Every structure is written in C-alpha cells, then in structure tokens.
Amino acid sequence: MKVAVLRFPGTNCEFDTQYAFEKIGHATELVWHENETLPEGIDLVVVPGGFSYGDYLRSGSIARFSPVMKAVISFANDGGRVLGICNGFQILTEAGLLPGALKRNNDLHFISKHQNLCVINNDNAFLNKCETGEVLNIPIAHADGNYYIDDAGFEKLETNGQILLRYSDEKGAPVVVNGSVTSIAGVCNESKNVFGLMPHPERALEAILGSEDGLRMLKGFEV
Amino acid sequence: MQAVVNVFLKEGVLDPQGKAAHHALDSLGFPGVEDVRIGKQIILKLETDDRAKAEAEVKEMCETLLANTVIEDYTVEIN
Numbered sequence: 001m002k003v004a005v006l007r008f009p010g011t012n013c014e015f016d017t018q019y020a021f022e023k024i025g026h027a028t029e030l031v032w033h034e035n036e037t038l039p040e041g042i043d044l045v046v047v048p049g050g051f052s053y054g055d056y057l058r059s060g061s062i063a064r065f066s067p068v069m070k071a072v073i074s075f076a077n078d079g080g081r082v083l084g085i086c087n088g089f090q091i092l093t094e095a096g097l098l099p100g101a102l103k104r105n106n107d108l109h110f111i112s113k114h115q116n117l118c119v120i121n122n123d124n125a126f127l128n129k130c131e132t133g134e135v136l137n138i139p140i141a142h143a144d145g146n147y148y149i150d151d152a153g154f155e156k157l158e159t160n161g162q163i164l165l166r167y168s169d170e171k172g173a174p175v176v177v178n179g180s181v182t183s184i185a186g187v188c189n190e191s192k193n194v195f196g197l198m199p200h201p202e203r204a205l206e207a208i209l210g211s212e213d214g215l216r217m218l219k220g221f222e223v
Numbered sequence: 224m225q226a227v228v229n230v231f232l233k234e235g236v237l238d239p240q241g242k243a244a245h246h247a248l249d250s251l252g253f254p255g256v257e258d259v260r261i262g263k264q265i266i267l268k269l270e271t272d273d274r275a276k277a278e279a280e281v282k283e284m285c286e287t288l289l290a291n292t293v294i295e296d297y298t299v300e301i302n
Contacts, residue, residue, distance in 0.1 A: 004231070057289070058291055061288065061291065065288070093293075095290065097269070100293065101291050101293040101294045102238075103232070103236070103238050103294055104240065105240075106237065106239045107239070108239050108240065108243055143253070146239075148236060148294050149293075150293075179237065179239070
C-alpha cells in the first residue's frame with residue numbers, strides 16, 4: 001500500500017504518521033500543501049494532526065483551501081480513501097468531506113491523555129480489524145475536539161453506521177471527555193471512504209509506551 | 224467601504240467560552256446576567272463603493288470561509 005501524508009504549515013504529526021505506516025510495511029510519501037496533485041498510485045491519503053495555519057480563524061479552516069486539498073477532494077469523490085487524524089479530522093469537516101464540525105472542548109482545556117474508545121461500527125475499511133464493542137486505548141491531544149452535528153445529521157450517522165468510535169470507560173460505556181454529541185470520537189462519510197477521528201492511532205504503536213492498539217486500526221486499510 | 228462581520232455560535236449550540244465568562248461574572252458579583260455569548264468580529268476594508276455589491280460579496284466570504292455555518296451564524300454590517 002502507498003500512503004500519502006499531507007503537510008501544511010503547522011502540521012506536526014506527519015513524521016509519526018509516516019513512521020506508523022512504515023512500521024506496518026507500507027510506503028509513505030510526504031505531500032506539501034502547495035502541491036496541486038497527489039503522487040501516482042496512492043491507496044490512502046492521511047491528513048495528519050497538528051495546528052495547520054496556527055488554528056487561525058477556526059481549526060482547519062484555512063488548510064481546507066490549500067491547493068493539495070482540491071486534489072484530495074477529487075480523490076475522495078472518486079472513491080479514494082482518506083483518513084483525517086485530529087487536525088486532519090477538523091480539516092476534513094471544514095472541507096465538507098465529513099459531516100458535522102469540531103468545536104472548542106466544553107471545559108475549554110487542551111486535553112492530552114490516554115483515552116479508552118469503544119468501537120461502534122467496524123463495517124468499514126478503517127476498523128474492520130477491530131471488533132464492534134471492543135475497547136481500544138489511544139491517546140488524545142486536542143482543544144477543539146467537541147464534535148457537533150444537528151439532530152437530523154446525527155440520525156443519518158446512526159442509521160448509516162457512520163459512527164466509528166465513542167469515548168468510553170474501560171468497559172465500553174460512553175463517557176464525556178470534551179462535550180462531543182453522544183461522546184463521538186470519530187465518524188466516516190456516507191460512502192465510507194473518508195474517515196476522521198480526534199484520537200491519535202499513530203501514537204499507540206508500542207505496548208511499552210502504553211498501547212499498541214493503534215496498529216490494528218491502521219492495518220485496517222490493508223487490502 | 225468597511226464591512227463588519229460578527230460570527231457567533233448558533234442558538235442551541237453550547238458556547239463554552241460564554242458559559243465560562245458567565246460563571247466568572249457571577250462569582251465577581253455581577254449576578255444579573257442572563258446569558259453570555261462570545262463570538263468574533265472581523266473587519267474588512269473593501270475597495271468598492273457599491274453597497275449592495277459589498278454586502279453580497281461579504282456574505283459569500285462568510286459562507287465560504289469566515290463562518291462555519293454548521294455551527295455558526297453571522298451578521299454583516301456595511302459602513
């Protein structure tokens with residue numbers, strides 16, 4: 001598999017993301033935000049975490065208009081797989097590739113810790129190596145992770161199985177972490193080729209560092 | 224011409240900053256505040272002298288970039 005990892009001014013998880021995909025045996029390529037095209041033969045585009053454009057205006061709102069995003073939007077519209085992690089999730093919602101929006105955390109704090117997540121739907125290219133109801137331990141690190149969607153949008157997410165993950169306790173019961181609607185931590189689009197989550201699977205690759213649950217998530221994309 | 228854009232979270236969307244400021248005002252001895260909403264103001268200097276054109280353009284800017292209409296409302300004032 002060949003993975004393109006985007007890089008905007010202010011991105012800071014691009015090397016971790018490359019390391020993660022290379023660790024599970026995939027080729028990666030960094031793609032600068034000014035590029036108008038994606039490299040040939042890409043199987044997955046990852047929009048990594050960070051603080052693109054200093055989070056000015058709203059997190060992800062400026063990056064969403066960079067030249068490379070035009071290529072990503074047409075890649076996604078042609079069925080290409082796209083994964084947004086943290087700031088990448090914010091960018092994908094701002095771009096309209098994912099429903100909803102990410103607001104400031106309810107307690108206004110930047111939250112940085114290991115967090116349990118419950119797998120809600122695994123019938124997709126991302127979480128197919130995880131079990132529904134399984135609890136994963138993945139770090140979170142964000143100030144704007146409070147997922148919002150209106151009632152009609154939420155109903156659609158639920159009916160279509162687009163809710164990927166919820167913040168939970170160790171038994172899988174939802175917990176309030178940042179104020180997200182029904183504790184949502186990650187969603188996908190209706191066609192299930194665009195994925196976004198606030199937690200950082202690329203930071204959970206070694207048991208000795210707290211968790212290796214991220215490996216299984218990222219391996220999901222293997223064909 | 225100058226356009227003043229105010230962007231606020233929609234009614235019904237919890238405004239955590241407004242809530243925090245509200246609590247702070249309460250504890251500072253200002254009990255008569257019913258609600259606090261915090262937004263942002265964006266001031267644009269425009270080349271045009273055509274009011275209607277300016278308003279239409281700024282609205283488009285709001286819809287495209289300045290506001291995220293999933294969670295935010297905006298107002299435009301042309302001076």
